[in-house]
Amino acid sequence: xxxxxxxxxxxxxxxxxxxxxxxxxxxxxxxxxxxxxxxxxxxxxxxxxxxxxxxxxxxxxxxxxxxxxxxxxxxxxxxxxxxxxxxxxxxxxxxxxxxxxxxxxxxxxxxxxxxxxxxxxxxxxxxxxxxxxxxxxxxxxxxxxxxxxxxxxxxxxxxxxxxxxxxxxxxxxxxxxxxxxxxxxxxxxxxxxxxxxxxxxxxxxxxxxxxxxxxxxxxxxxxxxxxxxxxxxxxxxxxxxxxxxxxxxxxxxxxxxxxxxxxxxxxxxxxxxxxxxxxxxxxxxxxxxxxxx
Numbered sequence: 623x624x625x626x627x628x629x630x631x632x633x634x635x636x637x638x639x640x641x642x643x644x645x646x647x648x649x650x651x652x653x654x655x656x657x658x659x660x661x662x663x664x665x666x667x668x669x670x671x672x673x674x675x676x677x678x679x680x681x682x683x684x685x686x687x688x689x690x691x692x693x694x695x696x697x698x699x700x701x702x703x704x705x706x707x708x709x710x711x712x713x714x715x716x717x718x719x720x721x722x723x724x725x726x727x728x729x730x731x732x733x734x735x736x737x738x739x740x741x742x743x744x745x746x747x748x749x750x751x752x753x754x755x756x757x758x759x760x761x762x763x764x765x766x767x768x769x770x771x772x773x774x775x776x777x778x779x780x781x782x783x784x785x786x787x788x789x790x791x792x793x794x795x796x797x798x799x800x801x802x803x804x805x806x807x808x809x810x811x812x813x814x815x816x817x818x819x820x821x822x823x824x825x826x827x828x829x830x831x832x833x834x835x836x837x838x839x840x841x842x843x844x845x846x847x848x849x850x851x852x853x854x855x856x857x858x859x860x861x862x863x864x865x866x867x868x869x870x871x872x873x874x875x876x877x878x879x880x881x882x883x884x885x886x887x888x889x890x891x892x893x894x895x896x897x898x899x900x901x902x903x904x905x906x907x908x909x910x911x912x913x914x915x
Contacts, residue, residue, distance in 0.1 A: 644849035647692075659766065664762040693850065709913075726756045736798075796835075797820075801823070833861050847864070848880070849868060866893075866901065
């Protein structure tokens, strides 16, 4: 992991501009299938939530798809989902215990690289059953993704945007998806040729990835992060760089506006101000903060 971080730090600019692209839900329409068919079924299975499967699915989807926590790291998602499950009366009514995630929480609080590989190393040192449970869940998710997630091309206009953008900007994938999955997906559709680096969860948080690869190497008004989740915006804000939202539910419209207007505004220094402010207002309104129950 240290070597991977150093690779990001050593990435030298070849162009005047830098653009970081989130992958799941931004470049690829893959959030729904991954969470509905891979993450959530494994969550119900490994955490023994069969008796409240409908409630567990509602909670999981709210956390990961339909709220401001959309796009968070997979292990943080388990914590958030189990915390919300505790507020559901159905568990008490059916005499079911909410999963115990205290050991996972402690690991998350002290670990800087929240990846399956990091958790595997932790389990070798501390074979607590709840850590082993989290690792089993993550592995089941990864197996399901490799088995199920295919035939999902990028949003139609994205390859053309990548081609245009790469003429003036160094491009990078900034993601919390495992790096191997990212590489497979970007290679499958022949768009890996446009990016200088693919950064997955093994390379730290999105904020760290952006900082290591771009900050101090490009003017900050020439660095742009593109993503569909509040965590992508937070990463941009933490580094003082620009952000373009891919609004959930309006992804193709968002990409068309970026192609028609946003990319040129970025390259000509006209991105900040009313254009950016209006985009951020629309983005903020797209996802709720509070649960509907």
